[in-house]
Amino acid sequence: MKQTLRVHNAAIHYFDMVRRCGSIREAARRLNVASSAVSRQIIKLEDEIQAPLFERLPSGLRLTTAGEIFARHVMVVMQDTERTRSELGALRGLRSGHVRLAIVEGLISDLMPTVIERMRERYPNISTDIAILGSQQIPEALAKGQADLGVAFSLKRHADLRQLAIAHFELGAIMRPDHPLARHTELNLVTCSQYPMILPTPELSLYQLVAPLFSGQERPTNGVARVSSVELAKQMAKRGVGIAFQTRIGILEELEKETLAFVPVRLGGPIYSDLGVYARNGRFLPVAADAYARALNEEIIARGQGDRRQW
Known part of the structure; x- marks a missing residue:
């Protein structure tokens, strides 16, 4: 007991x-x-x-x-x-303990299962609670002590947060491999806007990256849907509903199986989304939480380096 x-x-x-x-x-x-x-x-x-x-x-x-x-x-x-x-x-x-994580939805398909599996192998007595939150909710969860660690894209500087790890991932358009744009090496707004698009809502950190592509347009003509779920956007893109915008971090399995294609989107150069691991500022992490932070750091840095090799 x-x-x-x-x-x-x-x-x-x-x-x-x-x-x-x-x-x-x-x-x-x-x-x-x-x-x-x-x-x-x-x-x-x-x-x-x-x-x-x-x-x-x-x-x-x-x-x-x-x-x-x-x-x-x-x-x-x-x-x-x-x-x-x-x-x-x-x-x-x-090597026991309990860790509470707050993560964004885009990490549930591959990155987090990989990290959890690795932690179970290393420290089988460490248990975990995982909450799926929006990037804007994660700083509050950490500040209020509702989570030990947060993992999120493109968080702004926050007095209550301490950054433990960071890696950069390029933004791209994702679509079915048989889509006419899948053959391109890079894309811009003018080209993308000629086809139906699945756009993020302001609740997603992706919105801050995608919004500048539209140069102040209220609603792009070919924007078929605005969704607050990266997983839903991915599934819609796989079904050929339209083009979605994401990093490679949440679609590695689909890229390997060739059920999705990824084409970098440029706006005067590459557009990057930063994926970071965060803790409450001033808090000394327990051993179990520190072990999780290290495992997350290893996986995120490795994937960030792999993403750069794709350029």
Whole structure:
């Protein structure tokens, strides 16, 4: 049975669970204790802090300003406890731990399964939670302590983030191999716009790369669909619905099987998307999270080098 190291007051653990659940009843259920026990601990904390930590709303509990401040302290305490537990486990040779990842959808078809498989071979006792989020949501998940590591394309500089690894991937048009444009060595907007296109919506990081191609056009004439899913865009391109825009990182299997073709798109030169691994700034990573970061770094750097060899 897995043991959980607790070196902090139970009230902190109870507060953190209520913060996550937004409900004392649900927190008590997950903690396997009585609701009254959780309530007493929250009231005790509020008495010590001399301020309410939660607003009691019909829809549930919401952190007050004092609660937000206290929550930041609690996240540091909880994460440091996990780091200590992980380091003690590593010292005993267990190499165990738990890692929470927040990744973008474009990594689910190949890169992440490869990294997870490698981690299972190296460290079979490390467990993982994986959340699929948009690039804009990943910084918040890291800042709030909802994820240990984030992997995303083209993240802007953020005070709460620390970049652990980065690699550059060229943007291209993807289409069926029998598409008339598949024979080209490179493409531009004028050529692409002569055919139906599948375009990204602003929620995707790809949008920031593709938008300049259209020189301020509100809606390209041949844009048959705007989608917020790179996987859907890929499947539509495979069915011949239109041209989509992606990097090679999420379509390696399709390129090997020749079910898709990739042609670089240029706008006065190559257009690059940066894929990075991120953690919360100022946080010392637990051993398990650091091992995952290293595995992700190895795979991303290797694929970035492979992408450049395609030029």
